Amino acid sequence: MSSPRTAGLAVLRRPRAPAAAGLLTLGVLAIAWPQLVGSSALFFWETTVIAVLFATSVNLLFGGGRIPSFGQAAFYGAGAYAVAEAASRSWPVPLALLLAVVVAGALAMVTSLITWRAAGLAFAMLTLAIAQAIYTLVVQVSWLGGYNGIPGISVPALAGINFYNPANLWYLDVVCVAIGMLVFWRVMHSPFGHTLNSIREDPVRAAFLGVNIRAYRAVAFTIAGCGAGLAGGLFAYVNQVVTPDSLYWTQSATPIIMLLLGGITYYWGPAVGAVLLSALLNYLTQATTNYLLYIGLLLLAVLIVMPRGLLSLPTVVSDLWSRGRVASGSRSSGARTGLVPVGSSTDTVAMPGEQDQENPP
Amino acid sequence: MSGDPSAVEVRGVVKRFAGNLALDDVSLVIPAGQLHAIIGPNGAGKSTLFGVIAGEHRPDRGTVWVAGRDVTRIAAHRRVRAVGVARAFQVARIFPEMSVRQNVAAAVIAANGSARQFWRVKPLRVASVVADEALERLSLVPVAGRPARALSQGDRKRLEIAMALVLRPRLLLLDEPTAGMSPEETAATVELIRGIWSLGGLTVMLTEHDMQVVFDLAQQLTVMDRGHVLCSGEPETIRGRDDVREIYLGRAHGAA
Amino acid sequence: MIVIATGLTDGMLLFLVASGLTLILGVMGVVNFSHGGFFMIGAYLGYEFLRGRAVSTWLFLLLIIAASAATAVVGLAAERVLFRRLYRLPEVTSLLGTYALLLILEGVAQLIWGQNPVTQPEPNGLVRVFTLASAQIPRYDLLVVGAGVVTVAGLQLLIKRTEFGRQLTAVAEDRFMAGLLGVNVNWVFAATFALGIFLAGLGGTLAGPTLSMVPDIAVTFILQSFAIVIVGGFGSVLGSLIAALALGLLHAYLVTYVPSLADFSLYLLMAAVLVVRPQGLLGSTALLRETR
Numbered sequence: 001m002s003s004p005r006t007a008g009l010a011v012l013r014r015p016r017a018p019a020a021a022g023l024l025t026l027g028v029l030a031i032a033w034p035q036l037v038g039s040s041a042l043f044f045w046e047t048t049v050i051a052v053l054f055a056t057s058v059n060l061l062f063g064g065g066r067i068p069s070f071g072q073a074a075f076y077g078a079g080a081y082a083v084a085e086a087a088s089r090s091w092p093v094p095l096a097l098l099l100a101v102v103v104a105g106a107l108a109m110v111t112s113l114i115t116w117r118a119a120g121l122a123f124a125m126l127t128l129a130i131a132q133a134i135y136t137l138v139v140q141v142s143w144l145g146g147y148n149g150i151p152g153i154s155v156p157a158l159a160g161i162n163f164y165n166p167a168n169l170w171y172l173d174v175v176c177v178a179i180g181m182l183v184f185w186r187v188m189h190s191p192f193g194h195t196l197n198s199i200r201e202d203p204v205r206a207a208f209l210g211v212n213i214r215a216y217r218a219v220a221f222t223i224a225g226c227g228a229g230l231a232g233g234l235f236a237y238v239n240q241v242v243t244p245d246s247l248y249w250t251q252s253a254t255p256i257i258m259l260l261l262g263g264i265t266y267y268w269g270p271a272v273g274a275v276l277l278s279a280l281l282n283y284l285t286q287a288t289t290n291y292l293l294y295i296g297l298l299l300l301a302v303l304i305v306m307p308r309g310l311l312s313l314p315t316v317v318s319d320l321w322s323r324g325r326v327a328s329g330s331r332s333s334g335a336r337t338g339l340v341p342v343g344s345s346t347d348t349v350a351m352p353g354e355q356d357q358e359n360p361p
Numbered sequence: 362m363s364g365d366p367s368a369v370e371v372r373g374v375v376k377r378f379a380g381n382l383a384l385d386d387v388s389l390v391i392p393a394g395q396l397h398a399i400i401g402p403n404g405a406g407k408s409t410l411f412g413v414i415a416g417e418h419r420p421d422r423g424t425v426w427v428a429g430r431d432v433t434r435i436a437a438h439r440r441v442r443a444v445g446v447a448r449a450f451q452v453a454r455i456f457p458e459m460s461v462r463q464n465v466a467a468a469v470i471a472a473n474g475s476a477r478q479f480w481r482v483k484p485l486r487v488a489s490v491v492a493d494e495a496l497e498r499l500s501l502v503p504v505a506g507r508p509a510r511a512l513s514q515g516d517r518k519r520l521e522i523a524m525a526l527v528l529r530p531r532l533l534l535l536d537e538p539t540a541g542m543s544p545e546e547t548a549a550t551v552e553l554i555r556g557i558w559s560l561g562g563l564t565v566m567l568t569e570h571d572m573q574v575v576f577d578l579a580q581q582l583t584v585m586d587r588g589h590v591l592c593s594g595e596p597e598t599i600r601g602r603d604d605v606r607e608i609y610l611g612r613a614h615g616a617a
Numbered sequence: 618m619i620v621i622a623t624g625l626t627d628g629m630l631l632f633l634v635a636s637g638l639t640l641i642l643g644v645m646g647v648v649n650f651s652h653g654g655f656f657m658i659g660a661y662l663g664y665e666f667l668r669g670r671a672v673s674t675w676l677f678l679l680l681i682i683a684a685s686a687a688t689a690v691v692g693l694a695a696e697r698v699l700f701r702r703l704y705r706l707p708e709v710t711s712l713l714g715t716y717a718l719l720l721i722l723e724g725v726a727q728l729i730w731g732q733n734p735v736t737q738p739e740p741n742g743l744v745r746v747f748t749l750a751s752a753q754i755p756r757y758d759l760l761v762v763g764a765g766v767v768t769v770a771g772l773q774l775l776i777k778r779t780e781f782g783r784q785l786t787a788v789a790e791d792r793f794m795a796g797l798l799g800v801n802v803n804w805v806f807a808a809t810f811a812l813g814i815f816l817a818g819l820g821g822t823l824a825g826p827t828l829s830m831v832p833d834i835a836v837t838f839i840l841q842s843f844a845i846v847i848v849g850g851f852g853s854v855l856g857s858l859i860a861a862l863a864l865g866l867l868h869a870y871l872v873t874y875v876p877s878l879a880d881f882s883l884y885l886l887m888a889a890v891l892v893v894r895p896q897g898l899l900g901s902t903a904l905l906r907e908t909r
Contacts, residue, residue: 068709121648133884191470192479198467201456209471210441293724299717304702
């Protein structure tokens with residue numbers, strides 16, 4: 001019935017068995033993973049699942065509400081520094097991660113209030129600037145270690161489990177990421193997520209349904225900030241060092257590349273993109289000093305050939321196939337592959353009330 | 362004034378766009394429960410007037426009252442719930458990538474306040490059922506699962522009206538509801554609007570170029586020209602006026 | 618005095634980069650991340666032509682023009698092959714497309730010129746300093762400020778007085794209407810992009826002797842230019858001039874008198890301006906509006 005690609009109501013009609021089987025497989029893999037890949041490769045996989053969570057949180061903004069934030073590194077870094085500080089005071093793990101989520105969420109909320117009126121490109125550039133300001137600040141603050149950051153972060157034992165054992169650290173990592181992923185799944189499929197999608201599709205229509213679009217964007221931004229904070233906090237534990245690099249703006253761009261590679265309209269798109277890009281970076285940085293070139297070329301190729309990401313590959317292929325069979329079919333294949341995106345950036349309208357003066361809050 | 366307040370009262374509204382007067386001292390009173398048409402040539406200020414009433418534009422001068430309340434400074438999204446304004450656009454605005462059912466469900470959760478729920482999934486299921494009822498009324502059930510972008514122009518406009526109706530409005534603004542429709546679709550839409558309105562409790566304002574539709578539907582007309590209100594009155598009275606014939610009817614007939 | 622001279626010089630360099638960025642944004646609606654890449658390419662091309670030799674001032678001027686033009690040619694090629702395909706995509710996607718180009722340019726620069734810094738000496742005639750109000754000011758600063766002034770004047774003439782300027786303004790305001798009125802939008806896009814990249818290249822070659830070149834300057838410069846564009850107002854050349862000079866002066870002042878705040882000058886300026894005018898100094902509200 002409904003298009004399986006759009007989140008929201010459609011999912012209620014989706015058969016449950018394959019989904020359950022898929023999740024079960026993922027779970028089994030997660031448990032067996034330390035034995036499968038060996039402890040030396042585990043660090044790479046720990047950072048990769050963190051990237052999965054980070055990219056998924058960013059997709060609540062880009063895919064969920066078309067909120068183009070280029071400053072998510074600020075919240076990722078905030079979470080990382082929060083855990084670093086908490087770890088140096090030997091806070092228990094759940095409390096430290098909670099602190100990461102709260103600090104990052106609060107910072108995101110403040111940012112969303114500063115950028116309240118901006119939308120589109122202006123929002124993208126403002127969030128970028130704010131994140132860079134935070135980076136500049138952190139570099140100068142001596143108790144956060146300046147350029148050197150905070151080294152020697154250790155994970156205190158939790159309920160008798162010690163995390164010097166690499167496998168245990170992996171399990172902690174995976175469980176936290178899974179919780180985060182579950183939260184984002186619920187949010188994206190809740191009435192809030194549906195409303196956010198409607199804002200993505202047409203903010204003016206949404207406003208005239210009575211939706212306070214700026215408030216919804218701000219809340220989404222805060223939730224995404226919390227997710228980035230959790231990812232950053234986990235990274236601090238896994239990496240054992242936090243440097244200002246985790247706040248640098250290229251750190252904001254990485255998850256965006258991931259979710260565009262995988263596909264912005266799919267829940268699992270960012271995850272697929274994160275695994276792919278992490279693996280590729282891992283390989284390229286060993287094989288060549290010139291990896292930026294190849295990442296750039298790959299990104300361009302995906303953007304041009306499959307603007308909806310790699311997960312749209314089946315649609316693109318089946319579309320080309322049916323186009324081949326029905327030489328001049330009546331249905332527009334372009335619209336299905338996303339080669340002709342809905343709503344071009346030229347289609348600008350004034351926000352209600354914005355035309356003249358600002359809305360009272 | 363006694364009894365029901367008027368549905369809409371526009372008092373001395375002036376609106377400029379980049380120096381051009383779109384509305385020049387417009388005043389207008391529409392009693393509650395009326396089906397009222399605004400007519401006038403292109404550029405007369407009809408859409409701007411709708412924009413001012415719905416909250417899209419804020420007037421440079423003057424005030425707007427809906428259901429006895431001064432809404433001049435109330436943001437558009439608040440007007441929807443505060444005074445029950447709903448609107449449909451000249452070119453239907455819908456959520457193109459969502460299914461038709463999802464479109465209406467978005468309106469349902471916006472109206473019943475469950476849109477804020479970001480954890481429970483169930484309200485969305487409930488909304489889907491409510492949406493199906495609305496779709497049934499507008500005979501959109503056969504296309505409920507299709508993405509909205511795949512609809513014909515006529516169906517898009519019907520979908521937009523369906524979304525407006527689940528907001529349970531007291532004032533419905535329809536900007537050119539039959540624009541781009543075939544004669545059959547136009548006739549069906551006229552019946553639809555009459556049907557919605559006759560259920561009672563609803564004031565309908567519409568702009569329209571098709572004079573047949575206007576004279577079929579409207580109890581009262583307001584004629585606008587170049588940002589002014591020329592006159593208001595019963596369709597028969599308006600039809601007889603020479604100045605209206607000259608600025609509007611004459612030209613429209615010439616064009617058609 | 619030295620503060621003013623340094624501030625003006627830095628500001629002018631920033632302006633050269635930001636003016637191209639703001640033109641491309643205003644006319645084409647594309648946030649061009651790759652702009653910093655072209656700045657870097659301009660700097661390296663200037664180096665490539667001279668191979669680190671110091672030459673006479675006139676020859677240097679000629680080479681600056683040549684290197685900027687060469688950068689513009691690279692830019693034009695990128696526009697033809699790549700940007701063309703991005704206009705139809707949603708703005709976030711096109712943004713990422715320009716970011717991809719930035720990565721590619723950086724990668725190519727690494728491939729050709731390596732990771733080790735290279736330097737480009739100032740032209741022979743401008744090595745020394747001159748004294749003004751008891752301050753020692755590098756002569757090279759005069760060249761930079763002069764180039765900036767010529768660019769401002771040239772851009773204003775171009776936009777306000779020529780047929781191309783009229784077409785450019787029309788496309789910036791409403792490309793659809795402009796197209797209906799017979800303006801060749803494709804051509805205006807290509808020309809605007811080439812012009813913007815020419816300015817980036819000019820900034821790069823001029824900045825060459827003032828910095829040690831590594832491919833990473835592409836990234837460091839683009840952020841400041843973005844901030845200039847925000848503060849000056851999207852699409853406003855004069856706005857970016859004012860913002861760039863203000864930033865240059867503020868930064869030079871803080872470096873001398875309040876060094877701990879110097880790194881924040883960018884953000885201080887942004888905060889100060891945007892609290893009062895969210896659309897920037899001379900910007901319109903057009904880009905604050907919702908797009909669908």
